[in-house]
Structure formats: structure tokens, C-alpha cells
Amino acid sequence: MKSIKMNSIKLFATALTVSSFMLVSCDKGKKDITEIKKEVIEIKEDMGNKASNMQEEIKTRTYKMKDGTAIVYNLDAKGVVGFDDWADFTVVNSELAAMRKSKFLTTNQRIKSMNFRMANLGNSIPAWLKTEEVMEDVADVQKEYLELIEDSKASENERKENLEELSEKFDDLREELDETVAEYTKIHEEAIEEFNEEFKKGKIDAAIEEYNEEIKKLDKMLEKK
Structure with missing residues (x-):
């Protein structure tokens, strides 16, 4: 019986590594579910409790999605400022931030230099960020820029x-992106909690099922096409 139970646990550990939405860590080797949960909670607390101390400092967060692809994004005290796989957003955000600091005193040439980036925002956005709300905000930003x-x-x-109106629309987009990233983290944490509840009862199959059911919520977040 012990051998069968251990093999079941090992099998689950392998499946979890392949299919789950996990935090990337520089530590080598497999982590158990408790360690993963602890890391997720620590990341959320760090993002929330230390926000007031971040000032202009840019911090990087890295997650691994359930399909194995990595999410890498940067944030400051006000929220998300860039994504490794969404250069158009990162560049536009940087340009608008610079214009904001100069109280929007800039040239037409500089404004028009964002043309390609603005036009490509909706085309280059990573699939995991394509919620209905985010795409609506992207469209609003593009419309404001065109005008x-x-x-x-x-x-x-x-x-x-x-320019001030454009900046406000872009801030709305940033806020929605912050909420999307937070929701991904929340879903992952809840999936781990559901797994733990069943696993502590010795119900391994039920624990796996509960985990997978929670993770399905990630797909429901995305815009239906």
C-alpha cells in the first residue's frame, strides 16, 4: 500500500510540474505544494505591502504558465509598466511617462513617433492578457491617439x-492589466488551497481534480473569439 501511495504522489508531482501555473524560482529541483503556496503568498504580500517603498524602482516578476511559457513583467509603485513579450506596450508606457513628467510639453514629431507602437498594441498583446476588458481599453487608447x-x-x-486625455486612457489600460495579473495570481493560489484541503484528507485523486477545476478559470478569463 505504501508503494502504491508513493507512486501516486510522484505521478501527481510530475503532472503538476507540466500542467500547473507555477512560480518560477532560481532554486533547482522540484518543490512540494506547500513551498509553492508559500512563494505565491510572499509575492502577493511583497507586491502589496512594499508598494509604498518602491518609488521609481522597477521590479520584475516572473511566472510560468500551465503550458510552460513564462510571464515576465515589470512594475513600479503605481503598477505594471512593461512586459517582456509586449514591447509595444512597454515603449508607449515609457514615452507617455516621459511626456507626463514634462507636463505634456512635447513636439508633434515625438507624438507621431509612437504611431507604429500604438497601431500594433492590439496585434502584439500576449494571448494570456487578451481579456475582454483589456482589449476594450486597448481600443480606447488607440482611438484617443488617432484623434x-x-x-x-x-x-x-x-x-x-x-495628450492628457490619452494618458488617462492609458492609465485605465494599466489599471486593467494590474487587475488581470492579480487575478491570475489569485486563481493559482486558490487552486493550491483546494488541492491542499483534499490532499490532507488523503484524497489524492480528488485533490488533483479540485486543482484542475480551479486552474480552468484561467481559460475563462480570456476573451472568447
């Missing part, structure tokens, strides 16, 4: 006001 560059006769003050 900005089409108004070629705008005065400096009008251009400044239009």
Missing part, C-alpha cells in the same frame, strides 16, 4: 489637453 494625431491644426494648449 490626437489627426488634429494637425491643434494649438500647443489643445495638444497638451489631448
